[in-house]
Amino acid sequence: MPQLGADMAAGTLVEWQKKPGETVSRGDIMAVVETDKGAIEIEVFEDGIVDALLVEPGTKIPVGTVLAVITDNRESTPGPAEKISQATLQKPAPNEAPSGGKLDKEAAETAPAKEPPSGGRLRISPAAARLAAERGVDIRAVSGTGPSGAIRLADIDVLAAESTPDTQDTPNTPNAPALAMRRAIAAAMGKSNREIPHYYLSTAIDMTRALDWLSAANQQRPVTERLLYSVLLIKAVARALEKFPELNGFWRDDAFEAGGAIHIGWAISLRGGGLLAPAIRNANDMDFDQLMVALRDLVKRARSFRLRGSEFTDPTITVTSLGDQGVENVYGVIYPPQVALVGFGRIAERAWVVGGAVQPRPIIEASLAADHRASDGHRGGQFLRTIEQILQEPESL
Amino acid sequence: MNDTELKDVLIKAISDIAPEADFETLDPDDELREQLDLDSMDFLNVVIALHEALGFDIPETDYPRLFTFNAAVGYLREKQTP
Numbered sequence: 001m002p003q004l005g006a007d008m009a010a011g012t013l014v015e016w017q018k019k020p021g022e023t024v025s026r027g028d029i030m031a032v033v034e035t036d037k038g039a040i041e042i043e044v045f046e047d048g049i050v051d052a053l054l055v056e057p058g059t060k061i062p063v064g065t066v067l068a069v070i071t072d073n074r075e076s077t078p079g080p081a082e083k084i085s086q087a088t089l090q091k092p093a094p095n096e097a098p099s100g101g102k103l104d105k106e107a108a109e110t111a112p113a114k115e116p117p118s119g120g121r122l123r124i125s126p127a128a129a130r131l132a133a134e135r136g137v138d139i140r141a142v143s144g145t146g147p148s149g150a151i152r153l154a155d156i157d158v159l160a161a162e163s164t165p166d167t168q169d170t171p172n173t174p175n176a177p178a179l180a181m182r183r184a185i186a187a188a189m190g191k192s193n194r195e196i197p198h199y200y201l202s203t204a205i206d207m208t209r210a211l212d213w214l215s216a217a218n219q220q221r222p223v224t225e226r227l228l229y230s231v232l233l234i235k236a237v238a239r240a241l242e243k244f245p246e247l248n249g250f251w252r253d254d255a256f257e258a259g260g261a262i263h264i265g266w267a268i269s270l271r272g273g274g275l276l277a278p279a280i281r282n283a284n285d286m287d288f289d290q291l292m293v294a295l296r297d298l299v300k301r302a303r304s305f306r307l308r309g310s311e312f313t314d315p316t317i318t319v320t321s322l323g324d325q326g327v328e329n330v331y332g333v334i335y336p337p338q339v340a341l342v343g344f345g346r347i348a349e350r351a352w353v354v355g356g357a358v359q360p361r362p363i364i365e366a367s368l369a370a371d372h373r374a375s376d377g378h379r380g381g382q383f384l385r386t387i388e389q390i391l392q393e394p395e396s397l
Numbered sequence: 398m399n400d401t402e403l404k405d406v407l408i409k410a411i412s413d414i415a416p417e418a419d420f421e422t423l424d425p426d427d428e429l430r431e432q433l434d435l436d437s438m439d440f441l442n443v444v445i446a447l448h449e450a451l452g453f454d455i456p457e458t459d460y461p462r463l464f465t466f467n468a469a470v471g472y473l474r475e476k477q478t479p
Contacts, residue, residue, distance in 0.1 A: 218457045223448045226457065228437050271415065299438050323436045
């Protein structure tokens with residue numbers, strides 16, 4: 001069970017998407033796990049063949065528990081794989097390994113029998129999966145009434161009403177997911193304010209050129225391909241970070257660890273409360289269309305709680321924009337172990353002095369909250385100035 | 398489409414983005430985005446849904462005409478090719 005953020009202690013396995021014997025490659029979706037941040041897809045870290053699935057769907061397990069064994073592609077090397085299997089058995093996992101604890105080749109072969117009767121993946125809506133986990137309903141016992149037997153929210157409701165959950169550790173209230181997310185935010189932000197010596201800087205940026213460029217570009221585009229000014233902000237931050245590596249990375253074990261690539265964690269607020277900041281990977285190398293596609297996809301999946309595990313652990317910095325309906329200034333709280341957060345307020349029309357005369361101009365306040373252990377205000381200020389300069393030449397982005 | 402049908406299209410487009418929206422209590426002459434807490438991405442998705450349902454283009458310069466429910470219905474009526 002991977003730790004998907006500094007605040008995660010345990011997760012509940014919702015479903016397996018791979019079966020024993022299946023060949024998997026790095027990046028494949030292996031399983032869906034329920035956490036405080038919703039259902040998250042867990043990716044495979046290496047190529048190989050699924051040897052055994054060690055955890056039953058519906059089980060809540062602590063971070064670090066082995067979920068499955070994946071062996072090397074080559075049949076001739078069963079040695080190391082068996083060692084891993086044996087080590088796994090020493091873990092006090094709450095579930096029982098197949099065949100009473102002795103996991104060997106034979107056991108791995110019997111594992112397919114434990115798959116859902118349909119043989120394929122369990123069809124369940126994310127919302128239903130969430131409710132099932134929250135109510136302690138075993139989704140394999142639910143007969144779905146949706147398309148192709150898919151399990152819907154209503155199916156879980158019916159079953160949950162009939163049975164009482166056998167564990168008391170998850171509060172049986174409709175607000176449980178919201179409460180869990182509140183606690184996750186509390187843990188991360190509490191740690192941030194306890195441990196990170198923040199400094200704050202802010203500057204006002206004239207968005208006239210950026211917005212003019214944007215509306216000209218959008219005039220040429222069908223509505224489905226139009227850009228939001230958010231992608232200009234993301235790109236400008238990502239490009240500026242290329243020159244300020246000390247703001248892009250992590251503070252770990254009393255030292256700064258450079259992020260390497262630039263993965264922007266984009267803060268997405270959820271309807272009904274809470275927020276997530278999943279990664280837009282290599283944002284500095286993407287063009288506006290790619291960024292727009294990535295942004296749209298991320299917002300959609302965040303709001304339906306279908307993000308991937310690596311999207312929570314990858315961000316090397318967080319960017320938040322409180323939107324065009326919001327306030328003018330943001331004073332961010334850094335998401336540990338990151339070392340910086342860039343905030344944007346709304347674009348407001350203000351009286352601005354241009355060439356000695358006062359003019360109305362669209363102005364946005366850009367702010368930086370940074371970890372003073374990793375960087376100093378002088379460099380932080382230069383970073384914000386660089387963002388400002390980049391936004392004056394949107395055509396060069 | 399008549400106004401009732403246009404309203405239904407609009408309500409569906411908004412409900413897909415903001416499922417909790419209550420059109421009984423919504424003030425049809427007040428800012429939609431503020432009442433329903435729609436950000437720029439949400440609003441763009443509403444515009445795209447309207448475009449897909451009705452077939453005509455909605456240029457960005459016309460966005461302000463979609464800012465309230467009643468104004469939007471009037472705008473969509475006007476944009477329909479007779």
